[in-house]
Amino acid sequence: MNNIIEIKNLTKNYFNKRALDNLNLDIESGKVVGILGPNGSGKTTLIKILTGLLRQTKGEITVDGHEVGIYTKSIVSYLPDRNFLYNWMKIEDAFQLYKDFYADFDEKKFEALLDFMKLDKSMKIESLSKGMHEKLNLSLVLSRNAKLYVLDEPIAGVDPVARDQILDAIINNYNENSSMIITTHLVRDMENLFDDVIFLKDGEVVLQGSAEALREEKGKQIDDIYKEIFGE
Amino acid sequence: MEFNDNLPIYIQIMDLIKSRIVSGQINGGDKLPSVREFSKNLKVNPNTIQRTYQELEREDLVFTQRGMGTFVTEDIGIIKRLKKDMAGTIVNNFIVEMEKIGFGPNEIVEIVSECIEKEDK
Numbered sequence: 001m002n003n004i005i006e007i008k009n010l011t012k013n014y015f016n017k018r019a020l021d022n023l024n025l026d027i028e029s030g031k032v033v034g035i036l037g038p039n040g041s042g043k044t045t046l047i048k049i050l051t052g053l054l055r056q057t058k059g060e061i062t063v064d065g066h067e068v069g070i071y072t073k074s075i076v077s078y079l080p081d082r083n084f085l086y087n088w089m090k091i092e093d094a095f096q097l098y099k100d101f102y103a104d105f106d107e108k109k110f111e112a113l114l115d116f117m118k119l120d121k122s123m124k125i126e127s128l129s130k131g132m133h134e135k136l137n138l139s140l141v142l143s144r145n146a147k148l149y150v151l152d153e154p155i156a157g158v159d160p161v162a163r164d165q166i167l168d169a170i171i172n173n174y175n176e177n178s179s180m181i182i183t184t185h186l187v188r189d190m191e192n193l194f195d196d197v198i199f200l201k202d203g204e205v206v207l208q209g210s211a212e213a214l215r216e217e218k219g220k221q222i223d224d225i226y227k228e229i230f231g232e
Numbered sequence: 233m234e235f236n237d238n239l240p241i242y243i244q245i246m247d248l249i250k251s252r253i254v255s256g257q258i259n260g261g262d263k264l265p266s267v268r269e270f271s272k273n274l275k276v277n278p279n280t281i282q283r284t285y286q287e288l289e290r291e292d293l294v295f296t297q298r299g300m301g302t303f304v305t306e307d308i309g310i311i312k313r314l315k316k317d318m319a320g321t322i323v324n325n326f327i328v329e330m331e332k333i334g335f336g337p338n339e340i341v342e343i344v345s346e347c348i349e350k351e352d353k
Contacts, residue, residue, distance in 0.1 A: 032277055167275050172268075174278065192241055192276040212240040212280070219238040 004029035004148055004179045005050070010059035012045050012203075019045040021203040023059070029147075030176050032193055034211070035183040036222075037200035038230050043183040044081060046200070047152050050181075051078045064147060074103070077146035081153040081183075083133055085125050091136060092121040098140050110143035113169060131162035138166055142173045149180045155189060163189060191222040199229055241276055242283045249288065253304055254315045264294060264302045 005027040012020040020042045027033050035043050048054040049061060052068045063072040085094050091114070098105050114121065117135040128136065138154055154170070155163045170193065174180060184190050191197070191211065199207040206229060207214075211222055218225055235244050252258045264270070267285065271278040285302050288294045292310055296302050305311065330340050 031279075164275070168272060171272055171275065171278070192235065192274070192280070195277055195279055212242060212283070215238070215240040221235065221238065 002029055003027060004064055005181075006060075006062045008060040010046075010049070010061055011057050012042075012049060012054065013057045019203050020049075020056075023203065023205060025198065025205060025208070027179065027181065028196070029064075029179050031195040032174060032180045032182065034187075034190060034194035034197045034222075035181060035200060036185065036187055036197055036226055037183075038185055041200040042203040043200055044152060045203075047078075047150055047181070047183060051076055051150060075147040077102075077141045077144040077149045079137055079141040079149075079151040079154055081156070083137065085137070087124075087126040089125045090121065091119060091123050091125070094125065094136065094140060095121065098143070102144050104145040106143050106145055109145075109173070110139060113139035113143060113173075116169060117165060131158045134158050135162060135166065135169075138169060142169060145178075147178050149178060151180065151182045153183055153185075155184065155186055167193065187223040187226045188221075194222070197222055199226070201229065241280050242287060245274065245276070245281065245284045246287055249284070250293070250314060250318065253293065253311060254318055258304055260304050260306045260308060260311060262304045263300075264304065266301060 003026045005025070007023055007025040010020055010023040010025075011018070023042075023046070035046065037043050045054065049056050050063065050068065052073055061068060064075060066072050089097075095107075095110060098110075099107065114136075117132075117139055119132060119136055119139070123132075125133075125136075134154065134157075138151070141149065141151070151170070155166055158166065167190070170180070170182075182190065182193070194211045196209065197207075197211050197214065198205055207225070209217075214225060215221060220228070235241050237244055249258070249264070253260075258264070264285070265273065267278050267281045271281045274281075285294060285296070289296060289302075292305060292307075293314065294302050294304055327340065330343075335343070
């Protein structure tokens with residue numbers, strides 16, 4: 001199987017603080033991969049480099065065999081960990097923006113997702129609750145027919161019912177031809193979704209492997225392994 | 233569904249399906265939900281369900297018909313054997329627990345018969 005992402009000796013410094021330390025990582029295509037780690041472990045930094053929002057200090061990273069750039073941005077659909085739409089917009093405006101911006105945006109898929117999330121195009125961004133924001137953003141991101149979906153904390157701060165809806169939407173829209181990278185520290189809620197998991201600690205990979213193999217090997221669920229690694 | 237055992241998810245789902253077969257909630261020859269449907273219901277990765285079905289197939293409990301789906305075996309012998317195996321596991325666990333709190337074989341038999349009699353009344 002080929003790799004959608006290959007990372008070699010990746011380092012990122014913010015002035016004298018090291019966020020990623022000589023990271024090596026390959027991610028197979030067609031998989032749902034969880035990147036797990038507490039706040040400040042380097043998850044978002046890694047994702048920002050992957051999506052071209054930050055430049056690495058050292059090392060190499062390729063997405064689908066290409067260096068991060070115009071091509072990779074056209075095949076990567078990215079859900080940031082904070083809101084990226086303007087308050088003056090209505091959902092309709094956000095929809096138009098995405099349609100204009102991304103050639104792979106699938107209108108039908110978006111309509112279906114809005115319906116599923118019980119959102120309406122006439123709603124104002126300003127008036128949305130946190131859970132609704134997350135649902136809308138995810139609907140936009142999943143409506144692209146991308147090769148790689150990168151979801152940064154998709155369920156943080158969302159109530160349990162909305163959380164279930166978001167998980168359903170992710171499962172419904174996952175297909176074998178695309179890959180997904182999901183960061184989270186809410187391991188319990190998401191671990192059943194992952195093929196593979198990667199544990200990040202202080203900018204380094206401390207453990208990685210197939211989720212089921214790790215459960216078998218350690219006799220624990222991923223959530224318990226997480227607590228073991230990070231719970232000192 | 234919550235998965236709390238210390239086992240891989242696919243094994244826990246296998247056990248779930250097995251207990252449904254044994255208890256008659258699913259009958260021999262019945263079609264199992266599609267991988268996608270089942271993964272939605274349980275909120276697990278579709279690949280996990282795929283693996284579950286593969287392993288069940290290896291144990292001859294289900295069979296796949298191309299383009300049709302996955303079906304429970306029609307072989308009553310296999311289902312009976314499964315039922316017996318599951319009973320064996322439950323009883324073994326029970327005996328281990330009873331021995332832990334200090335009961336010998338004869339006492340265990342006595343207690344079990346007493347309980348069954350009580351339930352019958």
